[in-house]
Amino acid sequence: MGLIDTEGLPIRTEKSAYVFDYPMAEDLAKKQRSIFWTAEEIPVENDKQDFLVNMTDAEQAAVKTTLKLFTIYELILGGEVWGDRLFHAFPRPEIQMMTNAFSFAELNMHAPFYAKLNKTLMIDTEEFYDSYKNDPVLAERIAFVWDAIADDDLLYALSVFTLMENCVLYSNFAFLKHFQSGGKNLLQNVISGINFSARDENLHATGGAWLFNTTLDEYAATVPADKFEAERDDLFARVRGVAEHLYAHEARIVEMLFAHGPITGIEQADLEAFVRSRIDMTLENMRMEPLFGVEPNPVAEWFYAGINGTQFHDFFQVTGNEYNRNIGETEFEF
Numbered sequence: 001m002g003l004i005d006t007e008g009l010p011i012r013t014e015k016s017a018y019v020f021d022y023p024m025a026e027d028l029a030k031k032q033r034s035i036f037w038t039a040e041e042i043p044v045e046n047d048k049q050d051f052l053v054n055m056t057d058a059e060q061a062a063v064k065t066t067l068k069l070f071t072i073y074e075l076i077l078g079g080e081v082w083g084d085r086l087f088h089a090f091p092r093p094e095i096q097m098m099t100n101a102f103s104f105a106e107l108n109m110h111a112p113f114y115a116k117l118n119k120t121l122m123i124d125t126e127e128f129y130d131s132y133k134n135d136p137v138l139a140e141r142i143a144f145v146w147d148a149i150a151d152d153d154l155l156y157a158l159s160v161f162t163l164m165e166n167c168v169l170y171s172n173f174a175f176l177k178h179f180q181s182g183g184k185n186l187l188q189n190v191i192s193g194i195n196f197s198a199r200d201e202n203l204h205a206t207g208g209a210w211l212f213n214t215t216l217d218e219y220a221a222t223v224p225a226d227k228f229e230a231e232r233d234d235l236f237a238r239v240r241g242v243a244e245h246l247y248a249h250e251a252r253i254v255e256m257l258f259a260h261g262p263i264t265g266i267e268q269a270d271l272e273a274f275v276r277s278r279i280d281m282t283l284e285n286m287r288m289e290p291l292f293g294v295e296p297n298p299v300a301e302w303f304y305a306g307i308n309g310t311q312f313h314d315f316f317q318v319t320g321n322e323y324n325r326n327i328g329e330t331e332f333e334f
Contacts, residue, residue: 003153014091032101039113058261078106162208167278178266209285274299
């Protein structure tokens with residue numbers, strides 16, 4: 001069955017008047033603005049000793065692996081996805097305000113933070129940034145993202161972007177955050193920035209799922225029920241297939257983190273279970289059945305608690321005060 005034609009739907013129709021019809025988009029844009037932060041606020045240079053002296057060789061190698069794709073993810077998601085594909089696909093003023101806000105966060109908050117981290121760790125070279133191209137696993141991941149950006153099926157592309165925001169980045173977040181759990185007490189400042197980034201990506205995934213659901217709802221109102229159900233089921237099957245592909249690929253990347261020796265404080269199997277939970281959560285937020293089902297998820301127990309109680313599971317019921325922050329000398333709180 002062919003792609004769902006979303007051209008001509010209200011959400012995809014240009015509106016010249018600066019009058020809003022989609023309050024959720026306006027709300028998400030406001031939330032992104034309210035949690036503005038900069039790389040300059042986070043003294044990651046104070047964590048240099050932890051990386052160079054206090055980590056094992058295996059831990060150092062794993063951190064470098066996580067950082068190889070961070071910056072390019074942000075540049076692609078910020079520039080090509082939110083700043084271009086989705087900005088132009090939804091020419092409504094409040095939706096473009098949202099996509100622009102998300103693009104700004106990726107390009108002006110996240111990418112500079114990871115670049116600052118790479119510089120602190122003395123790995124900010126062209127060779128390092130391009131090293132993923134020589135790794136078949138990492139190169140395949142980036143090629144997959146570019147293919148999704150170019151895909152004519154907007155709803156499929158949206159689902160991929162949402163899975164990227166809400167699943168792929170979080171395995172890297174969780175690995176880095178384990179350095180502040182289980183008594184390790186390493187990379188305190190880096191983890192502050194990771195917490196900020198995780199909240200932003202949660203917001204972006206919320207926006208992606210909302211765009212997906214709203215576009216699909218509007219399409220459902222334009223065609224007979226049986227036609228819609230058949231097309232929706234075909235789309236959902238394709239999305240579930242890509243979710244399986246993403247998980248299999250992410251499991252290979254997680255395996256790479258542990259390839260240089262044992263790492264105390266986090267188990268490969270537990271990190272893989274966390275990724276599965278993120279995929280299930282994302283599918284459910286796009287109104288699909290979970291792929292893996294409930295299972296023990298020990299990483300989640302400390303991952304979410306370490307982000308000051310932000311309600312990551314309740315994507316569409318986020319309250320404003322959860323996004324207000326006060327910056328102290330040694331900690332960041334929302």
